Amino acid sequence: MTTLSCGIDFGTSNTSVAIANGGEISLVPVENASVTIPSAIFFQRSNNKAFYGRTAVNLFFDRQEGRFMRSLKRVLGTSLMKQGTLVNGASMNFSSIITAFLKHVKDKADAVAGQEIEHVVMGRPVHFVDNDPDADVRAQAELQLIAQRIGFKYIDFQFEPIAAAFAHEAQLSGEKLAIVADLGGGTSDFTVIKLSNKNINKSDRASDILANTGVRVGGNDFDKELSLAAIMPEIGYRSTYGEKNLEVPLKPFYDLAEWSKVNFLYTPKIIMQVRQLLHQSHDKTRYKRLLKVLEDETGHTLLAAAEGAKIALSDQDEYKTLLDFIEDDFYVPIKRTLFEASIEGEVEKISASARQCLQEAGVKAEAIELVILTGGSTEVHSVQVEFKRLFPNAAIADENKLSSVGLGLAYDSENKFGKRATVLAN
Template sequence: MTNISCGIDFGTSNSSIAIANDGQISLVPVEQAQVTIPSAIFFRRTDNKAFYGRLAIGMFLDRQDGRFMRSLKRVLGTSLMKQGTLVNGASMNFSTIVTSFLQHIRDKADTVAGQEIDNVVMGRPVHFVDNNPQADSQAQAELHAIAQRIGFKNIEFQFEPIAAAFAHEARLSSEKLAIVADLGGGTSDFTVIKLASQYIHKADRSEDILANTGIRVGGNDFDKELSLAAIMPEIGYRSTYGDKRLEVPLKPFHDLAEWSKVNFLYTPKIIQQVRQLLHQSHDKARYRRLLQVLEDETGHTLLSAAEGTKIALTAENEHKAPMDFIETGFFIPVQRAVFEEAIAEEVEKISLSARECVQLAGVSNDDINLVILTGGSTEVKSIQTELRRLFPKAAIADENKLSSVGLGLAYDSQYKFGSSSQPKPATR
């Protein structure tokens, strides 16, 4: 058998897998011709069959009957992994759910390779869980066990921002001191690393990696803050009820603004509570919309509208968020300035992590020659503005934002599992 290895980027929002085969690095088409797949799964109610990625999202948005889940990576290292969740009326362990998704993309790679691939480098954030080393170790152990379950025999891990650096290195003409900004759906990670094309064959890169930092803040948090600031008020958030003019309970709105919590809201108890408060509401028109969302189970559609608004605001100064799934002709105008104000605290946390990484590396901001952007959240204008402010002398590299980690993990698998061939430029 050919010595083939692979790298898997299991992302909060999107995932990819790339193969290293005789020095050739290539991304695997994981959904038709697409080399990235949304980390989403839909279990059809009639037979509990699983569907993945864009197909899963489409089936859910088409209101097909079943159970939809996204942001599965955020469950790793938390108590939810053991608790499980209801899927079409039956309890299912989150480990089983994540296994199903990763088996799907592993099967795609085996088909392309023409054999079962034994060797894998799994990507991981610098911190799965902030300020909790035990939970962080638990998250990696859970992912390792899942990789074993889907058939990998030799499993290594690499920090995702380091993998992104490896993906860019082959094209460099001279040595660069780079900072990698890997901003995904769930985490923001930074690495300061020395890169050069002649380093690409080195098996041990520890002396080139000067520092790593990371925080559990990402695009999903942007979606949440945008939703709470601009969308939730139009469905009754922070409205009042009763003679004492008390604020309505905020927890349902906060849960509606997080992908991993939406499905826990559709219970008879919660819906009944909202119905009771509606009678005493001082803003029945808006608060009734919350009841509508819960009764129709359209929380994920609401979040998709928030995510779509975030994406649209990278190019537009104002976007009309479509809400016609709640009321015919209903939309919410959202300005970019409102979005940027809503995420200002998150952007500052991300900036602080970048500054900490440079400090730990023992270099200055002006020493950085190259900023490598990877992950969809680097598209956000205020993030780009902040990184350019921090590193004014650096060039910006932002190709293959959604697939560079997967490519880099495959490069790393080549180093870790060995081959007589030096890696050749990646195919995309």
């Protein structure tokens, strides 16, 4: 009997799942016809019912009452997993929240399969948490426990860039020395690997995988840096107050610029502090905007505006970011040059990790024949320019940016749990 298995790419920004069934691998429509679902959840205030993906995002931005969360993956391995958070007045731990989201995704896969799937390969970044091996081990253990809770009995893990390589390998003719750059919302991961369509059914690929590196930098960090550089100054960031011309506290602005921390700002204590400082502010017009964001709980809307600007500036030289939820007809013009300057340090960290991967693999950049770009953050103009500079002799493959990891994980699950597989064209 053929063993049914799947691969789940639980991403910081988006999630996908693909099924391996008797030699066929295909992506699952996880939200209507889409094969990706935003990694977001919204708990409705009236009954605490959970909604997921685009539905969750739309309910939140339609100003429905409830608790909205995204970028949940970044909590794994951190102290926040133990602390938990308030959801509509009740305490809830993040393990339960992530479990609810991934159970929703598994239910979609089970429905397509017509049975409960018990075998899974879960994707994971090379490092969940930078420079903290204990937190890294803890994060995988937390994700494994969640996989067990939602019904998987046989669980394995694979690095996400390796999975992306597997997804592209079946389309190759001949052999290629490749580097995979998987730039997601929370991490950037790299693998130098020897690819060949003759190797797609090898159960042991250790000799083909030359090196893996990763850094906890991704699209969410681009959102943060752009927000701090272009948007936060318009709501009082780095303004001053009082007779001594002191700088206003920066922590609320930094937390407003991180998806996983926004909800922690809506407390009476923080709002009272901002109100008190407003009376002494030297820029009451701008600092009052911060108070309005906190009182109206529109921090996610503010950060979504930064994300929208980031996406627009990938192919535009200037973009007007509309912030009319703060004031009527209020917008902030942002130039691409400012965006690229704000993320220059983050792009260098990504580039350094790629170079480190080459060094650990013992190969020169000129020897790389194929660069596989996956993850939404590879759309950023300065990122593409950097990779073309690093690998001038390589072909660039960037199809299926948001789903190649899920496909590759399913392929890996077939090799680990099932029989011979061929990847179906999608």
